[in-house]
Amino acid sequence: xxxxxxxxxxxxxxxxxxxxxxxxxxxxxxxxxxxxxxxxxxxxxxxxxxxxxxxxxxxxxxxxxxxxxxxxxxxxxxxxxxxxxxxxx
Amino acid sequence: xxxxxxxxxxxxxxxxxxxxxxxxxxxxxxxxxxxxxxxxxxxxxxxxxxxxxxxxxxxxxxxxxxxxxxxxxxxxxxxxxxxxxxxxxxxxxxxxxxxxxxxxxxxxxxxxxxxxxxxxxxxxxxxxxxxxxxxxxxxxxxxxxxxxxxxxxxxxxxxxxxxxxxxxxxxxxxxxxxxxxxxxxxxxxxxxxxxxxxxxxxxxxxxxxxxxxxxxxxxxxxxxxxxxxxxxxxxxxxxxxxxxxxxxxxxxxxxxxxxxxxxxxxxxxxxxxxxxxxxxxxxxxxxxxxxxxxxxxxxxxxxxxxxxxxxxxxxxxxxxxxxxxxxxxxxxxxxxxxxxxxxxxxxxxxxxxxxxxxxxxxxxxxxxxxxxxxxxxxxxxxxxxxxxxxxxxxxxxxxxxxxxxxxxx
Numbered sequence: 001x002x003x004x005x006x007x008x009x010x011x012x013x014x015x016x017x018x019x020x021x022x023x024x025x026x027x028x029x030x031x032x033x034x035x036x037x038x039x040x041x042x043x044x045x046x047x048x049x050x051x052x053x054x055x056x057x058x059x060x061x062x063x064x065x066x067x068x069x070x071x072x073x074x075x076x077x078x079x080x081x082x083x084x085x086x087x088x089x
Numbered sequence: 090x091x092x093x094x095x096x097x098x099x100x101x102x103x104x105x106x107x108x109x110x111x112x113x114x115x116x117x118x119x120x121x122x123x124x125x126x127x128x129x130x131x132x133x134x135x136x137x138x139x140x141x142x143x144x145x146x147x148x149x150x151x152x153x154x155x156x157x158x159x160x161x162x163x164x165x166x167x168x169x170x171x172x173x174x175x176x177x178x179x180x181x182x183x184x185x186x187x188x189x190x191x192x193x194x195x196x197x198x199x200x201x202x203x204x205x206x207x208x209x210x211x212x213x214x215x216x217x218x219x220x221x222x223x224x225x226x227x228x229x230x231x232x233x234x235x236x237x238x239x240x241x242x243x244x245x246x247x248x249x250x251x252x253x254x255x256x257x258x259x260x261x262x263x264x265x266x267x268x269x270x271x272x273x274x275x276x277x278x279x280x281x282x283x284x285x286x287x288x289x290x291x292x293x294x295x296x297x298x299x300x301x302x303x304x305x306x307x308x309x310x311x312x313x314x315x316x317x318x319x320x321x322x323x324x325x326x327x328x329x330x331x332x333x334x335x336x337x338x339x340x341x342x343x344x345x346x347x348x349x350x351x352x353x354x355x356x357x358x359x360x361x362x363x364x365x366x367x368x369x370x371x372x373x374x375x376x377x378x379x380x381x382x383x384x385x386x387x388x389x390x391x392x393x394x395x396x397x398x399x400x401x402x403x404x405x406x407x408x409x410x411x412x413x414x415x416x417x418x419x420x421x422x423x424x425x426x427x428x429x430x431x432x433x434x435x436x437x438x439x440x441x442x443x444x445x446x447x448x449x450x451x452x453x454x455x456x457x458x459x460x461x462x463x464x465x466x467x468x469x470x471x472x473x474x475x476x477x478x479x480x481x482x483x484x485x486x487x488x489x490x491x492x493x494x495x496x497x498x
Contacts, residue, residue, distance in 0.1 A: 037393075038356050041298055057138065057298050057313070 002026055005051075005077070006070050012046045013066065029065040040064070047073060053080060093272040095328035097344075098495070100337040101180025103172035103280075104435050106320030106422045107143035111175060115422070115432075116439045119447035120468045124421040126304050126316050131286040139300045143318030143423025144286065161224060162237065163202030168321035168428075169234025169282035170241060176278060177242060180325035181337055184242050193274040194235045194248035195265040196323075197257030197281030199427030201231030204287035231427075234282045234321070246274050255387070257281050258430030259480035259488035262324065263346035266490070269326055276331065280431035282321030291317070297356075299391050305424070307388035307417035308395050308463040310454035315389040318423020322431030324438075329496075341438040342493040344475070345374025351485025358393055358481055363401035366487035370477060371405075374491040378406045381413060381491075382473035383446055385437045386463075387481045388417020389424055394481065396458045403461075414471060416464040420450035430480040434490065437478045441494040446471050 002010065006026055014021040017039060024033065030040055044060050047053070047069065053076040055063075063069050104111060107125025108118035118125065125143045134140045145168070150159055153171055162170070173194075177184070184192065205228040212218040227233065232250035239248045247268070251260045258281030265279035285291065294300050294317060301314035332339055347369025351362030371378060387398055395417075403410045418436045425432055440446055445468050452465035474494050481487045 036354065036357065038354070041296070045296060057302065060298055 005074060008050065009047065009066065009070050009073065012050060013043060016043050016046050024066070026066055026070070031064070051077060053077065091272060091328060091330055094270045095272060095330065096342060097266050097269045097326050098329045098332050098342050099324050099326050099340040099438055100332050101176040101178070101182065101325030102322070102340060102435050102438065103175025103179060104320070104322045104432065105145055105148070105168050105171050106322070106425065106432055107145055107318055108422050110148070112435060112439070115435065116443070119418055119421060119436055119439070120445055122421070122448045122450045122466055122468060124304065124450050126423060129286070132288055137291055138295050139302050141304060141316060142286070143316055143425070145320055161227060163205045163228040163233060164284045165198060165202055165282050166228070166233040166237055168284065168319070169196060169323070170237050172280060172282065172321035172323040173238040173278055176323040176325045181335070182276060182325055184244060188275065189243050190245045191275040192244045192246045193265055193268050193277040194238050194244055194246070195261045195277060195279045196232070196235040196250045197252070197259070197261035197427045197430065198231040198234060198250055198283055199252055199254050199257050200283065200285060200290065202229040202233060203290055204284060205229050207287035207289045238278055244278070252427065253486045253488070254482035254484055255424070255426055255429055256480040256482035256486050256488040257427035258322070258434070259478065259490055260348065262343070262430065262434060262490060263348065263488055265326060266343045266346050269328055276325060276327035278323055278325055280321065280323035280434070281428040283426045283428040284319035285317050285426060286319060301390060304451045305390040305420050306451045306453060307386065307390040307420050307449050308399070308456060308459040308461065309452045310456040312390045312392065312395065314391050315419065315424040318419070318425040319428070320422065320425050320432060321428050322435045324434060339495045341441050341495045343490060344493045345370045345376065345491035347371070347373055347489045349487045351487070353485050355485070356483050358397045358485065360397045360400040360404060362485055363398060363479065363481050363487050364404040366489045367401065367405045367477060367479065370489035370491045376475060376491060379409050380475045381406070381477055382471065383437070383440055383476040384413060384415045385433045385440070385476065385478040386415050386417045387479040388419055388449065390417070390419065398479065398481070399459045399461055410461060413462060414446050414464050414469065415461045416447055416449045418447050430478065430488070433478045433480070437476050437492050441473055441476055441492060444470055444472050446473070
């Protein structure tokens with residue numbers, strides 16, 4: 001079973017790209033999901049808003065699949081929770 | 090009697106941008122390969138992912154306009170009028186009542202006076218002030234620059250503004266060129282003006298993830314994106330017969346204009362669309378690719394543009410691409426959006442006139458996907474007779490102008 005963060009990301013992909021939720025797999029590449037570069041920027045914006053994180057341009061450019069997005073998001077959340085300035089929640 | 094289609098020449102030029110407040114200073118910076126890119130001063134950039142831009146420095150509006158006039162002018166329209174004044178004065182054109190209706194004004198602007206709207210809406214949305222300044226609309230409209238030039242000089246011919254994102258100026262100048270060539274008007278004031286420096290707009294550009302965090306390095310392997318710029322450039326163009334008859338100096342000639350639409354993606358460029366626009370410009374100018382010696386590239390410094398523009402140039406020019414000089418002056422004056430084509434037209438005309446190709450500044454590392462002669466970092470003496478200036482916009486709208494060295498020098 002995917003964890004809660006992964007589930008939320010899969011939900012966001014499905015809603016952003018208007019895909020049936022069951023079509024979005026934890027191992028999908030953006031290309032397989034039909035996400036172009038603008039879709040990817042939109043998705044990362046939704047993720048930033050949902051999780052209150054900030055994704056740099058360099059990091060955003062490196063995110064081209066669901067597993068990488070989830071992995072990088074978890075790293076950002078870990079950084080923000082270990083930082084005193086991190087967003088509480 | 091005039092003969093049509095007329096040959097169309099440039100008899101006046103005006104510029105204000107990060108490189109200078111006139112043609113001479115701007116050209117001097119371009120030849121030196123000296124970028125006008127520096128930390129943003131017009132607003133607090135601390136909450137932005139990028140801190141650098143190509144701003145017009147040292148511009149004091151009160152030195153150019155009376156207070157009552159300034160009330161009516163957003164910064165983008167101020168730039169349009171300042172550049173228009175320079176160009177008209179430079180041309181020596183005497184706008185008599187008889188001539189006034191035979192002059193067109195065609196300008197380009199992508200966003201008009203949105204900074205005025207942005208500032209005005211802060212009160213509405215944030216401070217709960219339930220009214221907006223009555224001049225918000227006339228200051229914001231994208232045609233304000235054209236209208237103020239018309240009013241200041243009493244020009245009563247066709248006047249309008251084209252808004253096609255980053256191709257706005259080239260579309261405007263192309264339309265003006267065709268109007269003069271066909272005899273619809275005797276002369277035209279044409280170019281573009283822009284300023285994107287409001288916090289809301291900069292955040293919107295940040296969200297697009299196409300703005301570089303340091304500088305603009307077109308065609309360089311390590312390019313990180315575009316650098317936003319501002320300013321205006323205006324040309325006075327007229328039929329060659331009219332210019333010769335009044336003894337005007339002639340900077341150069343516009344010989345062709347081509348347009349196309351990608352019909353692809355709203356933000357990702359194709360190579361076929363830009364290639365079609367370059368071919369259309371060559372065809373309109375009755376030129377073959379081998380006659381072109383220089384291309385002022387769209388060259389934004391984004392990963393997508395520079396790679397597809399290279400492919401488009403190779404597609405159109407074939408083996409001649411290896412003998413072409415291609416530079417992006419956006420590396421110095423930044424990407425002034427709807428004014429970009431105007432600034433680049435001035436750069437291209439001066440390249441032909443002076444026999445010096447301005448470089449692509451800030452270049453560090455060759456990119457195999459951008460394997461053109463991009464004149465890295467150092468300007469280069471070169472006698473060029475024909476040149477293209479490319480503009481390709483978000484929305485897949487492409488506009489290319491073809492220029493010729495002045496036939497009289």
